[in-house]
Amino acid sequence: MEINKKVFWNIFWVATACILLYVIVGERERYELFADKISAIFAPFVFGSVLAFILNVPMRGFERVLKKISKPSVRRTLAAVLTFLMVLLVLAVVFLLLIPQLSETIERLIPTLVNFVTDIGNRINAFLESNPELMQWLSENADFEMIDWSGVVQNAVAMLSSSVSKILAGALAAISKLSTVLVDLVIGLVFAVYCLFHKETLARQGRKLIYAYLPEKVADYIVRVMRLTNSTFSNFLSGQCIEVMILGTMFAVTMWIFNMPYIPLISVLIAVTAFIPIVGAWIGCIVGAFLIFVAEPSLALWFVVMFIILQQIENNLIYPKVVGTSIGLSGMWVLVAVGIGGQLMGVAGMFLMIPIVSVFYTLLQEHTNHRLHLREIDPEKLTVQPPELSSKLKEKLKSQKDKKEKSDKK
Numbered sequence: 001m002e003i004n005k006k007v008f009w010n011i012f013w014v015a016t017a018c019i020l021l022y023v024i025v026g027e028r029e030r031y032e033l034f035a036d037k038i039s040a041i042f043a044p045f046v047f048g049s050v051l052a053f054i055l056n057v058p059m060r061g062f063e064r065v066l067k068k069i070s071k072p073s074v075r076r077t078l079a080a081v082l083t084f085l086m087v088l089l090v091l092a093v094v095f096l097l098l099i100p101q102l103s104e105t106i107e108r109l110i111p112t113l114v115n116f117v118t119d120i121g122n123r124i125n126a127f128l129e130s131n132p133e134l135m136q137w138l139s140e141n142a143d144f145e146m147i148d149w150s151g152v153v154q155n156a157v158a159m160l161s162s163s164v165s166k167i168l169a170g171a172l173a174a175i176s177k178l179s180t181v182l183v184d185l186v187i188g189l190v191f192a193v194y195c196l197f198h199k200e201t202l203a204r205q206g207r208k209l210i211y212a213y214l215p216e217k218v219a220d221y222i223v224r225v226m227r228l229t230n231s232t233f234s235n236f237l238s239g240q241c242i243e244v245m246i247l248g249t250m251f252a253v254t255m256w257i258f259n260m261p262y263i264p265l266i267s268v269l270i271a272v273t274a275f276i277p278i279v280g281a282w283i284g285c286i287v288g289a290f291l292i293f294v295a296e297p298s299l300a301l302w303f304v305v306m307f308i309i310l311q312q313i314e315n316n317l318i319y320p321k322v323v324g325t326s327i328g329l330s331g332m333w334v335l336v337a338v339g340i341g342g343q344l345m346g347v348a349g350m351f352l353m354i355p356i357v358s359v360f361y362t363l364l365q366e367h368t369n370h371r372l373h374l375r376e377i378d379p380e381k382l383t384v385q386p387p388e389l390s391s392k393l394k395e396k397l398k399s400q401k402d403k404k405e406k407s408d409k410k
Contacts, residue, residue: 044184048191057234059083080196097264229359236355244271247314254306261295281311
């Protein structure tokens with residue numbers, strides 16, 4: 001049997017893939033170390049690319065505002081400077097709101113905890129004094145004189161020295177890792193700036209590579225998917241920012257109306273944690289309820305009730321309209337995407353899976369409509385209640401009714 005060239009290369013690539021898979025599985029630990037080294041090398045560039053993509057969303061807005069400036073280089077520079085200033089301003093406002101509130105909370109919390117521990121000790125003493133039988137049992141069965149106190153002290157000193165050595169080793173490792181992270185951070189920031197200033201050039205170079213090494217139809221499809229992905233992620237990011245600002249403002253106004261403490265701290269905390277879709281604000285709720293409980297225990301329950309009401313409004317009205325509409329997903333599919341992303345990749349998956357599902361949903365919808373058009377399916381069969389299916393259902397129900405009547409007569 002003669003094998004043509006295409007079949008031969010297909011068999012060759014499948015066999016090569018199987019051999020590589022076998023080698024990788026057999027030497028998994030070695031390749032895991034290799035993969036870790038590769039990821040460490042490219043980590044700052046991945047961080048820079050992600051940062052550039054995020055900052056490109058407000059930067060495009062500034063460029064549209066500054067479109068009257070004729071020189072593109074000047075317009076691009078001003079837009080980049082305004083973008084970084086906006087980010088720094090937001091971070092400064094957040095920290096200026098959080099740090100004073102956190103220091104005040106700690107000052108209140110430490111005496112409260114000390115009083116709590118003291119109260120527990122007094123309750124234990126009072127319980128033992130009110131139960132002399134227990135005190136007598138302890139004195140009879142707990143022979144404190146037989147305890148080797150020198151051995152206890154030696155063991156405690158040994159544990160303390162071991163703990164100190166472990167803490168020092170961990171501190172040195174943390175310092176080394178922190179220095180590596182700082183270097184990667186600087187490299188990522190510089191790479192992000194370069195990407196922002198040369199984004200059109202990088203996009204053109206990427207398209208050249210795709211069209212140079214792939215069939216034209218495949219390249220056209222990849223470019224279209226990449227443009228759709230870019231648009232979807234940008235819309236999702238901008239919608240998420242708007243939703244977070246609305247939610248934080250709602251909590252600030254509502255807490256001010258009900259005269260609750262820590263308004264700036266809790267509203268900013270809930271807004272920041274709300275970047276995790278659907279479930280993130282619950283983290284802010286738990287922390288906020290604890291802080292309010294420390295200051296005003298009677299208001300903690302009302303804060304939880306207020307949070308549940310505002311969260312229902314946000315989940316059912318604001319989030320589907322602001323975020324779901326911007327990426328073309330209904331609230332149900334947003335919830336599905338958050339659940340799948342959380343199971344696969346944790347918190348990052350919750351954030352990333354929504355635009356990914358939106359892209360997949362759009363492509364699947366286009367492919368499905370194309371297939372239906374090619375097969376010339378009657379549009380009436382795709383309505384909510386197709387006429388043929390409804391008539392069949394009526395006939396089935398009628399036959400079941402007749403059988404039941406006959407059985408009743410017998």
